[in-house]
Amino acid sequence: MRAPAEARSRAPFIIACMSILAGALLCALLLNTSMVNGSFQMLSDKVELGTVAQDTQTLQTELEQARSSLPAKARALGMVESDDPVMLRLSDGAVLDAGQKP
Structure with a gap:
């Protein structure tokens, strides 16, 4: 006759399942928090973009x-339009024709 099998404890299995569940919930919480933060940043950027567009x-x-x-x-x-515009070089006060480069 064999000796009766000892009953194994289920505690390690339950602890492993609970830690996997806790890890999954923590990951979901972090992902959700990250997405909400991105959403608020996007809203803030849209408001700023609207303000800049309005200012523009x-x-x-x-x-x-x-x-x-x-x-x-x-x-x-008292200014009048000129038919023959000229340029004034400020460094030496020379008057240049419009076609000349300063």
Whole structure:
């Protein structure tokens, strides 16, 4: 006759299953936290992009207004358009033709 088999403890198996479960839950939590952080960063970037786009549009509008009002302001200062434009070199005060390089 054989000796009766000793009953094995199930504790190591249960501990292994619980640690695998805990590890999987921890990984899921870290992944979810990372995704939420990325989502908030994306939202912040979209808001910043909208602000920059709005500022760009405002500056372009101001530039167009300045370009359209420049001739009138020049005439108000007594300036006239020249048919033969010339350039003035500031370093020595020489007057150059438009075709000449400074």
